[in-house]
Amino acid sequence: MLRELTQCSEATQPSREGTDCRPAVGAPATFGQLLRARRQQLGLSLAQLASRVHFDRGHVSKVETDKRPPSVTFAEACDRALNVGNTFTTIATALEAAARQQQGWVHPAQLPAAKHNFVGRRRYLDRLDRVLHGDEQSLAVPVAVINGPPGMGKTSLAVQSAHRAVNDGHFADGQLFVNLRGPGPGTAAAPFDVLEDLLRALGVPTEHIPADLDQRAATFRSALHGREILLVLDNAADTQQILPLLPGSPGCAVVVTSRSRLPGLISQVGAVTLTLPELSRPEAVLLIRSIIGDVRADADPAAVAVLAERCGHLPLALVLAAEHIVSHRHHSTGTLATDLKPEHARLDLAAGEVVLRHAFDTSYKTLDVQTARMFRLLGLLPSYTINADAAAATAGVSQDEASLLLRNLASAHLIRHHDECHYQLHDLLRVYAAELAKHLDTESERTKAMRRAADFYLR
Ligand SMILES: Nc1ncnc2c1ncn2[C@@H]1O[C@H](COP(=O)(O)OP(=O)(O)OP(=O)(O)O)[C@@H](O)[C@H]1O
Ligand SMILES: [Mg+2]
Structure with missing residues (x-):
């Protein structure tokens, strides 16, 4: 031949x-x-x-x-x-x-369609290009991890980047896309089941799919050997979920998205991590415009900018707000911007089944009791940057414990590092945390926490 x-x-x-x-x-x-x-x-x-x-x-x-x-x-x-x-x-x-x-190779092409109105993220796309196209000499499989808060655009970026790679002639043997269904408690897909789906997608007959996890993983690596396939593992819960799914031979590459930092993945497979921030102001405005159309956007550009600001430049919130305008024909951009002036109203942004508050809920529900309490109390603080001392005083715990709880929150991307010692809450997450505190902590607990915080700041 x-x-x-x-x-x-x-x-x-x-x-x-x-x-x-x-x-x-x-x-x-x-x-x-x-x-x-x-x-x-x-x-x-x-x-x-x-x-x-x-x-x-x-x-x-x-x-x-x-x-x-x-x-x-x-x-x-x-x-x-x-x-x-x-x-x-x-x-x-x-x-x-x-x-x-x-x-008899099957050529999987499982990528969802790229967004017709994808905006910005140029720096991240370039970085992903470099990671995925890899160092030809390296024997390692390139693994890129995109992480960040709920609704920040991780999946959209992964899909956009994957389409770019395919468009440039890479991964000619196919692309696999799996929703790992993290991070909700109890919802994460089991690697055992995921491997079965992946092997089927590669054309492995059911009778050749082993009944043991390690053997399934080995069969998957064998099926990928010698092929140039891109694997997108979307919405990963944790590192343990991902490890059995990784290809073994160069030629393949992996993009993982997760709301978690996936500790251990960098040291174990040399993953390159990209943490997504919110969109810039012009990108946020452009995203709204791409959905509501030029006519509506040009009718009140100032209101579009205010709306973008009130959505905290978070892609999910921006999309929900823009879709609200499109589906409520008599609701102008200015009216919605005014409706969203009270901060708590922003969490009600919704389109169909998707509600902003619920996107945050799934991350919050993964927290342990102490970390969840710390998150709620942080929502009561007016200051946008917090250090371990302030958090310890507010929650009435030791500084060591506060540091640990803050690290847990940062790992779940519910807070982010501002500098070496300080953390920050995204505006919408602060509003969400305050709302939770109001519902789940007694008034007396909240008052005590605020008093301890006030004492700390006065000192
Ligand atoms: N760069 C972008 N351009 C246009 N739309 C975007 C962009 N990023 C995100 N979006 C839109 O914002 C919404 C949320 O994006 P996406 O689902 O990618 O976020 P995510 O970070 O993966 O969320 P989750 O944490 O729930 O998995 C989607 O409707 C998506 O289409
Ligand atoms: Mg996603």
Whole structure:
């Protein structure tokens, strides 16, 4: 098969002088032989070619001797290094397609559609491009983690970035997308079940899916071996949920989204973490405009800016507010901005089943009792930045305990680091925390907490 294909591919070889890599007439022409012929024509040693293509010498040698099939990524590097147009890429692509056909490979394409009105996040998209396209020499699987508060746009960014990669010709063997259903308590998908779905999506027959978690994970890694597949693990609950789902061979890449910081993932698999902040003011305004349309936005640009501000530039809140305007034809942007002046009204933003308050609820419900209490009490403080001393005084706990509880909250992205010693609550999360305190803590508890906080700040 290899030989036939490469012989056919001679038609694709460039005819420019100095770039013809065909071996001598009569010689068989496999990818490896063509590669060796061109390398020798240029007077390059194996080591020199290896260094030009950024693969190790052993890999190049195995491809040259046809002991290892060339990946398209490798072929692209050879084309660039040996100045032969797209000769090797064409052959490798044809070889891969033929191999897939022979083995009955399924080509999964599970990505949800990209947003037609995606705004901003340029810096994050560029960073993801760099991570996903990886270092060709590395044997590790690139893993990018996008984390941040509820509704900050983590899934949208992951999907956008995945489409960009596919559009650029990466991950030609397919894309897998899984909703891991974290972080709600008891809702997270079990890796055992997820692996079954993934194996099925890759065309593994049910009778070949093992009944043991480790064996399922191993079968999944085997099924991915030699393929260039992008795996998007959306909404992960914790690191333990992700580890059995990771591919083992380079060529694949993984994007994880989570409301948690996923401790341990960086040290265990060298994951690159991106923490999403809210949109900038112009991006937030643009997002509202993209939904309500230019006519409505131009009718009252100042109200759009106020609305964006009152939504805290949080994508989910912005989308819900904009959809409210679209679905209430007699409700102008200015009217909604005025309705949202009382802070507590902002948590009621909703469209269909999606309610802003509920998005926060799922994160809050994962907290332990003490961390949840600390979160509620922080909502009572007018100050937007808090340190461990202030938190300890407000909650009436030791400074060590307060530090631990603040770290837990930061890990769940319900508060964020302002600087080394201070934390901050997003405006909408502060309103949400205050609302919880009002419902769940007695008036006397709240008054005592406020008094302790006042004493602390006066001191
Ligand atoms: N950059 C963006 N451009 C346009 N719309 C966006 C953008 N980011 C997010 N959105 C919209 O905001 C809403 C929330 O985004 P998304 O679901 O991606 O957030 P999330 O961080 O994944 O939320 P969760 O924590 O619930 O998983 C969605 O309706 C999405 O379409
Ligand atoms: Mg999401």
